[in-house]
Amino acid sequence: MGAFWKHGYDGTGIAELERATGLGRQSLYGAFGDKRALFERVLEHYFERVLKPSVIDILDAPGSGRGNLERLFDLWEQAALLPEFNGCLVGNSVSELGLRDEELARALGRKFELLEAALTRALVRARRAGEVSPALPIRATARSLLATAQGLAVVARLRKDRAFVRGIIDQSRRLLDA
């Protein structure tokens, strides 16, 4: 997973995959078919092991929807400032592959939809509890938070600057109160 995350799809050669998995080329091809098939598996793995625990489960945790969103914002800040931060594998893959492979594009789009749905659920709960502005447009705000997170994952990749990262995240907070 790390190889694709760090080097991108085209940037990850079979030698890289051998190194990362400790498997030889024959075993790799035997187990996964080809690089594309392996990448599909990696994408699912990334979703289950990274995005689900660090975004979706946090948003869906019991308690305050706004509190969960705040926990997510804190995690964004921490992640973006890690020296080895490689952005989001889903966003990176969309940027790199676009619509080149329709089936992969659908799988990637589906991940965005699941993130948007989790953001929406947390916002709905926050609005019901009076933790965000009552006039908050839930659906558009969820989409805007998704876009901000993806954009932050891009612009913070080159800029390990807490004020920069926090400024962006604070505007998402401001949006919830406006």
Place this chain on the structure above:
Amino acid sequence: MGAFWKHGYDGTGIAELERATGLGRQSLYGAFGDKRALFERVLEHYFERVLKPSVIDILDAPGSGRGNLERLFDLWEQAALLPEFNGCLVGNSVSELGLRDEELARALGRKFELLEAALTRALVRARRAGEVSPALPIRATARSLLATAQGLAVVARLRKDRAFVRGIIDQSRRLLDA
């Protein structure tokens, strides 16, 4: 330029570059040195021919700073909904290359800084003219707009849906009034 924009750096082979430029491999290498050097030229070209006219010049146009920001928002919407929208070459390259090549990373980071500076100038003018909330945190808002634009360029790549795109941009508008 189109080849790198559409297929990414690693995804653009010499055959693609021959096709795109109409030059043979020998002429290409003679004129530019190697793929990396050509990519650097393409990046400057993209900045001068795409980002400068469609972002910076619009923000710096005489008249209302808020009006210029609104023109930019309209352009984001139009661009994101184009069937052949390939995102932003700067953002795509950051997502794909990360910090793999320090010199390229610096060149890419510098483009983000120039965009942020232009957003800041327009916001300063808008605030002076009372066209945005007087309490608007200018620097953080400029950074947030940069992140939103980059995020929109990622998430809209897979989703040609006007309500989706407009919802995200409307939250940037809402931020200016909050």
